[in-house]
Amino acid sequence: MKDTRKSISLFSGAMGLDLGLQQAGIDIQIGQDFNTACVNTMQANGHKALLGDICKIEPEELLSAAGLTFGEPFLICGGPPCQPFSTAGKRLGINDPRGSLFREYVRMIDVIRPRFFIMENVKGLMSSPLKDENGKNTDGKVLDIILEEFSRLNYKTVYGVLDSVNYGVPQFRERFVMIGSRDNEDIFLPIPTHFQMHQDPSYRWATLNDCIKDLEDFPGDCADFSPARLKFLKMIPEGGNWRSLPPEIRKEAMGGAYESGGGKVGFYRRLSYSQPSPTVVTSPIQKATMMCHPTKDRPLSVAEYARIQQFPDDWKFTGTLIDKYRQIGNAVPVGLAKAIGQALVATAENNAIIQVKRIRGTAIHEKIQEAIRLGGNAYVDTDSPEQFL
Structure with a gap:
């Protein structure tokens, strides 16, 4: 054969x-x-x-x-x-x-x-x-x-x-x-x-800066954070999360999750350009797994999601905005x-x-x-x- x-x-x-x-x-x-x-x-x-x-x-x-x-x-x-x-x-x-x-x-x-x-x-x-x-x-x-x-x-x-x-x-x-x-x-x-x-930059871990920096001002399709969440996200520095908030407002921001166990690292998470992304999830706006842009007060866009998963820039995703995020978030990274x-x-x-x-x-x-x-x-x-x- x-x-x-x-x-x-x-x-x-x-x-x-x-x-x-x-x-x-x-x-x-x-x-x-x-x-x-x-x-x-x-x-x-x-x-x-x-x-x-x-x-x-x-x-x-x-x-x-x-x-x-x-x-x-x-x-x-x-x-x-x-x-x-x-x-x-x-x-x-x-x-x-x-x-x-x-x-x-x-x-x-x-x-x-x-x-x-x-x-x-x-x-x-x-x-x-x-x-x-x-x-x-x-x-x-x-x-x-x-x-x-x-x-x-x-x-x-x-x-x-x-x-x-x-x-x-x-x-x-x-x-x-x-x-x-x-x-x-x-x-x-x-x-x-x-x-x-690694001594050779091409063999070091890739960062968000390497893959999405040029999309910063041209995000394309993008979800929105609710005003209530955005109020707190604006206080978070690049690379921070809910623990970066002033202590006196953390409980207000976290609500019932404040008393729960675990690290809760995804709450009010703002990503860092100098690091690789955390695992891309099926929605960037969920409270426990927020994917906020490093410098902009918005979640990662569909195009940025696709870049992190290494889809070609001309790859077409069909369906609703929710469908697009879900398809990308569920994918195996191309690399x-x-x-x-x-x-x-x-x-x-x-x-x-x-x-x-x-x-x-x-x-x-x-x-x-x-x-x-x-x-x-x-x-x-x-x-x-x-x-x-």
Whole structure:
């Protein structure tokens, strides 16, 4: 069979994952989503998309739309809806109806048999407890079930939590990523390429100044803070939050949240140009996760959101203002996706490692070798780039 990189995307959203994979040389033939605004966005940017509930889509229909046959796709990629696995809320995990969409993802891989798969999700999936039929925690984890399912399909897997900032994205954004190989190939998670400290500026973490400064006076579509919230935000310096307010008015500003626990770092948060962005959320105006511009008294605009997630400036987002923020906030950053794609392509081409007769027996080389050796059902903590130093 001819070896191609023609691939299928599921739960595609605004195509952040797909765009990065395409930049790595992977050809996404078709996307799929249940949300009409997402499908309209894909089509508005010239991409083929299938609208529908994945539970009602047959693998044959997906393959036909992609112009592919069983076993031919290079990759199936996607992130089954992540709310059940979030660290917030009840975390019903695999027993949540949305969590069960993971089963549909497995069904597609089982029948279509791509050479590789990529599954991404929130980092909370790593610790999400498995519930019994009464909704009570068991000794198991959702991750155990996921690993069992892919093992049953005879896919070799590697997984871990990746922080986007370590791959050139101007944003702290941790995502669970799992890569699977049908043919038992030497898959690996992408090695970090950017660091907090580096002698070459091009390898340092990217900041908000690097990506949105030029949009400061030309924001385009933008939400608004309520007058009540704006009253307090105007008092917050760049890089500050509610703790920057005078002590005597903090309780008034915070309301009932003032007595609650936790750091509450997102309340009245004004971002800093000199740092990467916090994780872009689905709305920049929510009280607990405000995304206020570093110097302007407004939230980040749609265009600024898109820049932080590394969408091309000419990428069209369809739907209402709420739809646009949500599509961007739910996306995988393009730079992280590209790094994942490059790791897959290097595996497919069998050129990820420079083979040498010996490695010097120093601690630094031993750390690198250990990172390379971690495979199979291994957890690689690439959120700690120092392990590669």
